[in-house]
Amino acid sequence: MSALSRHYRLKQGKTQDKARLLKFMQLTYQELFPEQSNFSHLSKTIDQYLSSKTPIWWLEYQPNKETKSDMIACLWMGTAIDQVNGHQYGHIFLIYVKPNHRRQGLATTLIQQGQQWVKQQGYDQIGLQVFKRNQAALKLYTKLGFSPQSYLMFKSGNINE
Numbered sequence: 001m002s003a004l005s006r007h008y009r010l011k012q013g014k015t016q017d018k019a020r021l022l023k024f025m026q027l028t029y030q031e032l033f034p035e036q037s038n039f040s041h042l043s044k045t046i047d048q049y050l051s052s053k054t055p056i057w058w059l060e061y062q063p064n065k066e067t068k069s070d071m072i073a074c075l076w077m078g079t080a081i082d083q084v085n086g087h088q089y090g091h092i093f094l095i096y097v098k099p100n101h102r103r104q105g106l107a108t109t110l111i112q113q114g115q116q117w118v119k120q121q122g123y124d125q126i127g128l129q130v131f132k133r134n135q136a137a138l139k140l141y142t143k144l145g146f147s148p149q150s151y152l153m154f155k156s157g158n159i160n161e
């Protein structure tokens with residue numbers, strides 16, 4: 001796994017971290033969909049999926065001993081089932097790095113941590129969903145060896161047309 005600068009510390013999250021996880025989920029969706037203001041429904045997703053089987057990792061930032069530390073990035077993972085072969089695999093639910101801390105390999109480090117967890121579970125596949133408009137994430141995942149396998153297609157508005 002790539003080395004973290006000494007100002008950052010990787011921490012295993014807890015199922016009690018719900019409020020912080022919700023904040024990070026909301027930051028993610030607000031950034032990707034700035035035209036929308038209400039993401040309160042995301043707490044239902046967390047209520048449904050957060051458990052000891054869906055681990056969280058946080059990155060804590062503390063530039064020096066005198067400064068209060070801050071959580072600046074997170075990865076939330078779970079599992080899914082590949083409908084083609086029935087195998088379980090690791091699924092990335094959420095990855096978020098605060099803007100001031102981007103482009104220094106932190107998301108890469110978190111995903112490497114997630115990959116290690118997936119391997120420990122005995123799975124040999126890891127997947128995720130990414131929005132087409134999210135070019136930064138698409139580039140990140142491509143760089144890390146992910147490749148698209150399917151399209152998620154929607155028809156909205158007057159769906160009878």
Ligand SMILES: CC(C)(COP(=O)(O)OP(=O)(O)OC[C@H]1O[C@@H](n2cnc3c(N)ncnc32)[C@H](O)[C@@H]1OP(=O)(O)O)[C@@H](O)C(=O)NCCC(=O)NCCS
Nearest residue numbers: 028095096097102103104105106107108130136137139140
């Ligand atoms: C996507 C995100 C997690 C990337 O975090 P990060 O810590 O900056 O990523 P890394 O530093 O590990 O980037 C690794 C590589 O990904 C690619 N990449 C990351 N951000 C990029 C950007 N904004 N534009 C182009 N390429 C980008 C680059 O190839 C980069 O390598 P390089 O810096 O050597 O060129 C971060 O931008 C983020 O939190 N975005 C908002 C939330 C989000 O979109 N989450 C993903 C939902 S699917």
